[in-house]
Amino acid sequence: MRLTVNGTSHEVDVEADMPLLWVLRDELGLTGTKYGCGVASCGACTVHIDGVAVLSCQTAVGDVGAGAVTTIEGLGTPDALHAVQAAWIAHQVAQCGYCQSGQIMQAASLLAENPSPSDAEIDEAMDGNLCRCGTYPRIRAAVQTAARSLQGA
Amino acid sequence: MGRARTIARRTFLIGSAALLGGVAFGVYKVKTPYPNPLEDGLADGSATFNPWVLIDSEKVTLITPHADKGQGVASAQAALIAEELDIEFGQFEISFGAPAKAYYNTGMADEGVPFMASDESRMAETVRGLAGSAMKLVAMQMTGGSTTMPDSFDKLREAGAVARETLKAAAAQQSGVPVGQLKTARGAVILPDGSEIAYTALAATAAGIAPVTGVALRDPSAWRLIGKPMQRLDMVAKSTGTLGYGLDIRHEGMLFATIRRNPQKGGAMLSYNAAAAEGMAGVKKIVPLADGVAVVADNTWRAFQAADAITFDWGPAPYPPEQAAHWEAIAASFTEDRLDKTWRDDGDTGAALAAGTPFSAEYRAPYVAHQPLEPLNATILVTDERVDIWCGHQTISMIEGAVAAITGHDTSQVHFHNHFIGGSFGHWLELGFVEQAAEVANQMRGVPIKLTYSREEDFAQDFPRQPGIARGQGIVKDGHVEAVDLQIAMPSVLGSQMGRLGISIPGPDSQISAGAWNNPYALPNYRMRAYRVPELAPVSSWRSVGASANGFFFDSFLDELIHEAGADPMAERIRLMQHEVSRKVLEAVAEMSSWGGALAPGKGRGVAFVESFGVPVAEVVEVTDTEEGIRIDKVWVAADVGTVVDPVNFENLVQGGVIFGLGHAMNCEITYAGGAAEQVNFYDAEGMRFHQCPEIVVRGLENGHKVRGIGEPPVPPAAPALANAIFAATGQRLREMPFNKFVDFA
Numbered sequence: 001m002r003l004t005v006n007g008t009s010h011e012v013d014v015e016a017d018m019p020l021l022w023v024l025r026d027e028l029g030l031t032g033t034k035y036g037c038g039v040a041s042c043g044a045c046t047v048h049i050d051g052v053a054v055l056s057c058q059t060a061v062g063d064v065g066a067g068a069v070t071t072i073e074g075l076g077t078p079d080a081l082h083a084v085q086a087a088w089i090a091h092q093v094a095q096c097g098y099c100q101s102g103q104i105m106q107a108a109s110l111l112a113e114n115p116s117p118s119d120a121e122i123d124e125a126m127d128g129n130l131c132r133c134g135t136y137p138r139i140r141a142a143v144q145t146a147a148r149s150l151q152g153a
Numbered sequence: 154m155g156r157a158r159t160i161a162r163r164t165f166l167i168g169s170a171a172l173l174g175g176v177a178f179g180v181y182k183v184k185t186p187y188p189n190p191l192e193d194g195l196a197d198g199s200a201t202f203n204p205w206v207l208i209d210s211e212k213v214t215l216i217t218p219h220a221d222k223g224q225g226v227a228s229a230q231a232a233l234i235a236e237e238l239d240i241e242f243g244q245f246e247i248s249f250g251a252p253a254k255a256y257y258n259t260g261m262a263d264e265g266v267p268f269m270a271s272d273e274s275r276m277a278e279t280v281r282g283l284a285g286s287a288m289k290l291v292a293m294q295m296t297g298g299s300t301t302m303p304d305s306f307d308k309l310r311e312a313g314a315v316a317r318e319t320l321k322a323a324a325a326q327q328s329g330v331p332v333g334q335l336k337t338a339r340g341a342v343i344l345p346d347g348s349e350i351a352y353t354a355l356a357a358t359a360a361g362i363a364p365v366t367g368v369a370l371r372d373p374s375a376w377r378l379i380g381k382p383m384q385r386l387d388m389v390a391k392s393t394g395t396l397g398y399g400l401d402i403r404h405e406g407m408l409f410a411t412i413r414r415n416p417q418k419g420g421a422m423l424s425y426n427a428a429a430a431e432g433m434a435g436v437k438k439i440v441p442l443a444d445g446v447a448v449v450a451d452n453t454w455r456a457f458q459a460a461d462a463i464t465f466d467w468g469p470a471p472y473p474p475e476q477a478a479h480w481e482a483i484a485a486s487f488t489e490d491r492l493d494k495t496w497r498d499d500g501d502t503g504a505a506l507a508a509g510t511p512f513s514a515e516y517r518a519p520y521v522a523h524q525p526l527e528p529l530n531a532t533i534l535v536t537d538e539r540v541d542i543w544c545g546h547q548t549i550s551m552i553e554g555a556v557a558a559i560t561g562h563d564t565s566q567v568h569f570h571n572h573f574i575g576g577s578f579g580h581w582l583e584l585g586f587v588e589q590a591a592e593v594a595n596q597m598r599g600v601p602i603k604l605t606y607s608r609e610e611d612f613a614q615d616f617p618r619q620p621g622i623a624r625g626q627g628i629v630k631d632g633h634v635e636a637v638d639l640q641i642a643m644p645s646v647l648g649s650q651m652g653r654l655g656i657s658i659p660g661p662d663s664q665i666s667a668g669a670w671n672n673p674y675a676l677p678n679y680r681m682r683a684y685r686v687p688e689l690a691p692v693s694s695w696r697s698v699g700a701s702a703n704g705f706f707f708d709s710f711l712d713e714l715i716h717e718a719g720a721d722p723m724a725e726r727i728r729l730m731q732h733e734v735s736r737k738v739l740e741a742v743a744e745m746s747s748w749g750g751a752l753a754p755g756k757g758r759g760v761a762f763v764e765s766f767g768v769p770v771a772e773v774v775e776v777t778d779t780e781e782g783i784r785i786d787k788v789w790v791a792a793d794v795g796t797v798v799d800p801v802n803f804e805n806l807v808q809g810g811v812i813f814g815l816g817h818a819m820n821c822e823i824t825y826a827g828g829a830a831e832q833v834n835f836y837d838a839e840g841m842r843f844h845q846c847p848e849i850v851v852r853g854l855e856n857g858h859k860v861r862g863i864g865e866p867p868v869p870p871a872a873p874a875l876a877n878a879i880f881a882a883t884g885q886r887l888r889e890m891p892f893n894k895f896v897d898f899a
Contacts (some may be wrong), residue, residue, distance in 0.1 A: 014452075015434060018452075018454055018455075019454060021454075022452055022453055022454035025453070026409060026452045026453050026454070027452065029403055031394075031397070031400070031401035031403070032393070032394020032395065033394070034400070034526070034527075034575075035400065035453070035528065035605075036526045036527075036528075036608065036835075037608045037834055037835050038457075038607065038608055038609075038834075039608070039834050039835075039836070041834055041835040041836045041839070042526065042835050044526055071394065072393065072394030073393070073394050073395070076393065077393060077395075078389050078390070078393050078395060081392075081393070085392045085393055088388075088392040089384075089388045089389055089392050092384065092385055092388055092801050092802070092805065093388075093392070094223075094385075094387065094388055094391035094392065095223035095224065095225070095576075095805060095806070095809055096222055096223025096525065096526070096527070096573075096574065096575045096576040096577075097223065097387065097390075097391030097392075097396060097573075097575070098223075098398060098525070098526040098527045098575025098576060099526050100391050100392060101394045104392065122843075123843045123844045123846075124844070126843045127842050127843045127844050129843070130526070130835055130839055130840070130842065131526075132524065132525055132526050132576050132578070132813075132840055133223050133576055133809045133813075134808060134809030134810070134811070134812030134813050134816070134840075134841065134846075135805065135808075135809060136812065136841075136843050136846040137808050137846065137848065137849055138805060138808075139843075
């Protein structure tokens, strides 16, 4: 089947029920998207389909169809950062960093939908994204910074 | 601290075979440095001055051998070298280096000696010195116990200073300008005329010069980096999905494996049936192991699917199958024959209790899982000539030997390549998953094998934090706390964990008492007795180890007694605190939180103080009793690490430690049924999520004389501060974790 990821079309030969997560990681080598729980319990695998955050561990690749998949690698790069990534770096959010790809993808989706969320709205939107290191205070601050940055742009 | 000296003399018994070995080896061996591993195969024109600095004509590489599992020590180690080397972030690369005796951890010694951290007497320092010598002889390269900063702070600055002075000598030789007229900055030697010679341009000359030693370290007033906000080196990669964790390793021809082992940990595999798995898509090989089966496939998910299709007949665990029996075993251990050690016996506690009507309370701390977000994994390639291991790990010096024992290679043929780790909290100290990957890879020589635990398997095989019960009796008199008698019973985490590494630790286990015996309060009567429960389920160090439970026990009981005495929780702690550095921590958190001010209805505040890993930490938690349950509004934290290396990272780690301590105290336990952990994924044990996270205000103090680590110490005071706050708000005492068994949280 054909799959469009970060603007590139790929032919992948896998079962239709394989979760998108494992197609990205093991078949396409896009390892920025992380495996954490496999059961929609941590958010580490969050990617965008047509700009909306989805859990790639819960998305069968056969259901993606013509949807445009964006992963953390496609959101921005070290040389061309997305505003959310720039805010994450400015606030030095990460500790171990393993959940942060998912956090950033969730936050970018939130801000696309709600350009100036309140702290309560941030907490609600981000509640499915587990951070075992406890970087939540910095994530809150970084989302606010990114919101201001995106609105000013 | 005269009293502490008395205690130490009475209890002067080092529970460490390592120390005895050190004394026997004598001074010569202790003073001889280990060889520099960077000299192995050093290219022509490359210069290395010590095990931490490597310069060639292209680049400067700093070796940061302590494992980075999110605590930021890759950056922090580099900063210590760069401080004296006069090089800026962005001008060097970092490498974890290869395992080597030169990278042995000197910082592990302090935790093993029976002296309070606040005791800086000559006796205590002498024994710490001896223990440090022993650590060198053992040459354990290991990251843990919040020791990276204590181990590295002087050593790495000296490494930078030696490299700098040697580069200046090379520049003098190259330019003819006397060394005394040379300066250094931004990765270059600066000549009197202002022209610069980059360090990389000096490598070839420096390679022929003996390192300049005996260089004095700079005064703190001259520091450019230390103490100022830094930009951690891993932030860009971790914010763009470009940092390669162990799980992200890819090699040509690599296959993907997973494993199922007996969830009744330590039990046998009686039989298995893999017939259904063998024909499944992508499955390459089914590999039986001693107590489980690995599946090798061409994709991780296919390996997971096939492993799910295998049926097993498991033998029983060597521990009681049901949780209730674990609690019964602990409760039955407050006996003379299980007394591990009386860690403290100030005044005459027995007489004080007999003279009044003691107040009593009992506390419990459950098993808790580590479960960092990166699942256990290791990638290994075995060929007849060599073995390569790619993964993150904290017990660095033992990996190559453990794998060699499986593959039959000489240890010199086995090469471990360390990686950034996606969280640990003690989980990545264990060797098991690497050994299992090695068994699989050894049966498939020539093929790189990446073994990945599913989250469910990771939960099932986790060796959790040891559970414990504490019994307190106390006396209050004239509005003050007069006597505390605390008994703690728990299995030995050191015995369980070190036993798996094949290391026998004789003597008492300091982690049964850590966080409870070593608080620097001057109570008129204080007795603390530790009881060793016979091994139950296997357990392992969990962020802050013994103090994570014992801090809750001691501080909660102290708070109850202060309440019984009718005293103010903050004022009484400050009154009792005899150690100045610790008292200032309490005073700081009182000032930060405006302790004593009026609170709105439904609100309550609790304070707790625990010293662990030499770091005194005080926390104030404020909660509101809402219709939806208890909501944590705000936390104030003060901690003293002697020197704050990077205030930004310091704040992040303290906030994270508080969240870790609160989240697990509120929401998490591991319980056993049928010999297996009942909690199977994050929905059963998630720590804290966003909506429960309070604002956390942090202050780092620098009154202590020694540089300490901050990874673990913020955890222990969080649970008692929260319990004390809930009591203040509701009148309900919480004496058992997790608290959500007794109250709802909003």
